Amino acid sequence: MTPTLVHRYSWPIAEAIEHLLGEDAGDAGAWLIRVEGDELVIDIIIGDIAQASAEVVDIEHARQQRTSNEAAKINTAAPEADAAPTEPPRKGGPLAQRAAISCGEKGFWTFIGKKxxxxxxxxxxxxxxxKAxxxxxxxxxxxxDEGKANNFHEIDTAYRLWLEGYD
Incomplete structure (x- = not known):
C-alpha cells in the first residue's frame, strides 16, 4: 500500500522547541532535529554555529553509516520538505461544464441525430x-487544449443555432 499524506502540521521551530523543552531550549543558535526509530531527537547548538554545524555533520555522517537501513525507512515514509510540489489535479472548467450540460439535454441528442x-x-x-x-x-x-476547445465551440455554436431554428 502506498503511504498517503493525511495531515501536515507546520510549527515555527523556535516555538516548537520551546514548547517541547521549555526553558532548556535556552538561547540556542540552531537545532538539529531528526527521527531515530520511534524517537524525536533534538540537538541544541549554542555558540559558533558554523563550527558546530561542521561537528554535527561529522557526527551525523558516522550515525548515518551505522543506521543506513533505518534512515532509508524514515526517508521513504516521511515526505521531504524540499520536494517539488506535485501538480494539482486538473478540474473541469466552463467548457467541460457546458459540454456536460449539453450532453444531458435531449435536444442535443436530437441535434446529433439530425446534424x-x-x-x-x-x-x-x-x-x-x-469526446470522439x-x-x-x-x-x-x-x-x-485550445485546438480541442475550438472543436467543441464549432459543435456548440451549431447546436445553439439549431436550437434557435437555424440549420
Whole structure:
C-alpha cells in the first residue's frame, strides 16, 4: 500500500522547541532535529554555529553509516520538505461544464441525430460521441487544449443555432 499524506502540521521551530523543552531550549543558535526509530531527537547548538554545524555533520555522517537501513525507512515514509510540489489535479472548467450540460439535454441528442446522423439515446452516449468528435479522453481536456476547445465551440455554436431554428 502506498503511504498517503493525511495531515501536515507546520510549527515555527523556535516555538516548537520551546514548547517541547521549555526553558532548556535556552538561547540556542540552531537545532538539529531528526527521527531515530520511534524517537524525536533534538540537538541544541549554542555558540559558533558554523563550527558546530561542521561537528554535527561529522557526527551525523558516522550515525548515518551505522543506521543506513533505518534512515532509508524514515526517508521513504516521511515526505521531504524540499520536494517539488506535485501538480494539482486538473478540474473541469466552463467548457467541460457546458459540454456536460449539453450532453444531458435531449435536444442535443436530437441535434446529433439530425446534424451528424448518429443515434444517441443517453447522456453517456452523447458524451462518448462528443469526446470522439473533439478528440479528447475527458471533457476536462476541453479547458486545457485550445485546438480541442475550438472543436467543441464549432459543435456548440451549431447546436445553439439549431436550437434557435437555424440549420
Amino acid at each position: 451528424f446522423g448518429v443515434e444517441v439515446q443517453t447522456a453517456e452516449e452523447a458524451a462518448a460521441w462528443l 468528435q473533439c478528440g479528447v479522453n475527458s471533457r476536462i481536456d476541453l479547458d486545457y
